[in-house]
Amino acid sequence: MDKTGFTHLLPNKDSCHDCFKKEQCLAKQLTISDVEGLSALISKNIKYRCGDYIYRQGDTSENIFIVKSGATKSLINSVEGNELVIGFHFAGEVLGFDAIDTNIHASSVLALDNSIICGFSRQLLDRLCTTDATFQKELIARFSHEIVRDYQLLILINKKTAEQRVAIFLLELLVRMGSSRGQVIHLNLVMSRADIASYLGLVPETVSRVLSKFERMGMLVVKKKKLQIVNDQLLVKYSNNQPLQKLPEPNAMEGNAIPLALLY
Amino acid sequence: MDKTGFTHLLPNKDSCHDCFKKEQCLAKQLTISDVEGLSALISKNIKYRCGDYIYRQGDTSENIFIVKSGATKSLINSVEGNELVIGFHFAGEVLGFDAIDTNIHASSVLALDNSIICGFSRQLLDRLCTTDATFQKELIARFSHEIVRDYQLLILINKKTAEQRVAIFLLELLVRMGSSRGQVIHLNLVMSRADIASYLGLVPETVSRVLSKFERMGMLVVKKKKLQIVNDQLLVKYSNNQPLQKLPEPNAMEGNAIPLALLY
DNA sequence: CGACTGTTTGAGACGCCTCAACAGATGTGG
DNA sequence: CCACATCTGTTGAGGCGTCTCAAACAGTCG
Numbered sequence: 001m002d003k004t005g006f007t008h009l010l011p012n013k014d015s016c017h018d019c020f021k022k023e024q025c026l027a028k029q030l031t032i033s034d035v036e037g038l039s040a041l042i043s044k045n046i047k048y049r050c051g052d053y054i055y056r057q058g059d060t061s062e063n064i065f066i067v068k069s070g071a072t073k074s075l076i077n078s079v080e081g082n083e084l085v086i087g088f089h090f091a092g093e094v095l096g097f098d099a100i101d102t103n104i105h106a107s108s109v110l111a112l113d114n115s116i117i118c119g120f121s122r123q124l125l126d127r128l129c130t131t132d133a134t135f136q137k138e139l140i141a142r143f144s145h146e147i148v149r150d151y152q153l154l155i156l157i158n159k160k161t162a163e164q165r166v167a168i169f170l171l172e173l174l175v176r177m178g179s180s181r182g183q184v185i186h187l188n189l190v191m192s193r194a195d196i197a198s199y200l201g202l203v204p205e206t207v208s209r210v211l212s213k214f215e216r217m218g219m220l221v222v223k224k225k226k227l228q229i230v231n232d233q234l235l236v237k238y239s240n241n242q243p244l245q246k247l248p249e250p251n252a253m254e255g256n257a258i259p260l261a262l263l264y
Numbered sequence: 265m266d267k268t269g270f271t272h273l274l275p276n277k278d279s280c281h282d283c284f285k286k287e288q289c290l291a292k293q294l295t296i297s298d299v300e301g302l303s304a305l306i307s308k309n310i311k312y313r314c315g316d317y318i319y320r321q322g323d324t325s326e327n328i329f330i331v332k333s334g335a336t337k338s339l340i341n342s343v344e345g346n347e348l349v350i351g352f353h354f355a356g357e358v359l360g361f362d363a364i365d366t367n368i369h370a371s372s373v374l375a376l377d378n379s380i381i382c383g384f385s386r387q388l389l390d391r392l393c394t395t396d397a398t399f400q401k402e403l404i405a406r407f408s409h410e411i412v413r414d415y416q417l418l419i420l421i422n423k424k425t426a427e428q429r430v431a432i433f434l435l436e437l438l439v440r441m442g443s444s445r446g447q448v449i450h451l452n453l454v455m456s457r458a459d460i461a462s463y464l465g466l467v468p469e470t471v472s473r474v475l476s477k478f479e480r481m482g483m484l485v486v487k488k489k490k491l492q493i494v495n496d497q498l499l500v501k502y503s504n505n506q507p508l509q510k511l512p513e514p515n516a517m518e519g520n521a522i523p524l525a526l527l528y
Numbered sequence: 529c530g531a532c533t534g535t536t537t538g539a540g541a542c543g544c545c546t547c548a549a550c551a552g553a554t555g556t557g558g
Numbered sequence: 559c560c561a562c563a564t565c566t567g568t569t570g571a572g573g574c575g576t577c578t579c580a581a582a583c584a585g586t587c588g
Contacts, residue, residue, distance in 0.1 A: 080504075084418065084419050086415055086418055100405065100408040101407075102412075106412045106415060129400055136400070139404070140365075143365075143404070143411070144364040148370045151370060154350055154414070154418065158421055162575075194534080198422075201422040206575095206576060208536055212536070224584090240343070425544095458566080458567095466545090468568095488566090488567080529588105532585100532588100535584080536583075537582085538580085539579090541578075541579095543574105544573105546573075546574090548569105548570085548571090550570105553564100553566080553567095554565080555562100556562085556563080557563105558560095
């Protein structure tokens, strides 16, 4: 409510050369040298608070954005008014590809957490495109990557059960958070159940039920937005829709975790 | 069966300048002059027969393709083996964007009909990207467009009823086929019920049922793959999930169309 | 403290899928 | 030419998974 669009734009005092995310930057070469002073066209380190919009559907596109820290979600408002979450974005990921064609954003993006985001002006984009073949390839590669990602999301929503969707979602988060596998992993969900549900084509109640079931199965421990992944192998099996045996009824286990040995 | 990948590659005898689709071409400027002889890098007028693959998921990407006539579908095979139709492509549309990043196609494309397709080598793509700002902008615009299209498909599959999906699908086809509205329109579905179903996240039986219902409502006449759209306004209403009154039971009408006056 | 939001859990409804039977079109071979 | 198989599309009956609706609870904020 009180947070709508409130942002702090810091002066460009930080050089790209010192950026702690320069390895993943769209324009890596600017981080090596900046002979033409192009990095002045970058609005660095814009801080957003949880709930702030980075841009809104329908806005004129001024920048491409790169998430340096924090997390965001992107969503579309359909004509009926309900909103659909189409993605979550973490450090190193690029925002704003949906507006390059029409110059108008087809989706909104807002911060799920306090986030630092780097703004990359359209002017700079055009300039680098024409002068810098490396940048160009990188840009096109990211476009292509985005399309492939959308394809996967389509499969996810089209053909998977609720349990598969949640399992896949969690595994995907594990990968993107860079966690190592095969041990107890703490996963901090920055998004709400409603966000997850919308993203997966479900309702919040269903997401909640599935997480509860996974907890009863001994796959994970749910504590609000903190998850402990106890058995990611089982999660993988569920993501492939291969539950190993008939599941116990909720009331049959009284909320206790099943001995893992029983499941193999 | 006997059609797998059988294609005819004609010599490059046709100039881009004479191409009947040059207005929609990705590289319009080649159609004006070809000073550098770049159009020799284009494999023109490759003919595909119904069922031929243009490329397969996993193939190394050699070309970008532009549909000159006919129709194609693109699909992904998921790990479980079932295939998912993710799009249909008609004259003027570009194929192969999914492989620019990895150089490996993430989807397959095959002809739904006898089709003529123009192959645009990756080499030429790279060359034009670096030398031609207009081409570059056009390419990026088409990428962006593809992403927005995927978003819309996500909404379609995520939040719509079966009837909405079919109605939206038909209206979309009407637009892309360039038909004028407000009169009886003949629509030739080149794809099977199974293709439509897969694309819309349904099963063929459901598509068939919805089409039958629409026919009973007096919205259209179904004759195999030939559709007559009788009342597209009603189709629009159904696409917004606003059926006007309780529907009559199938057996109540004995297959006769409802007098349209009853519906308003 | 109450108001509010987000989450969990349960009971019931409903939409779409599954399975099955059948019709029509198409192709094949004798 | 017909008999037969195959494939696509249609229609029906029943089941299941997810949604809807409702209630209760926890956590947060004023």
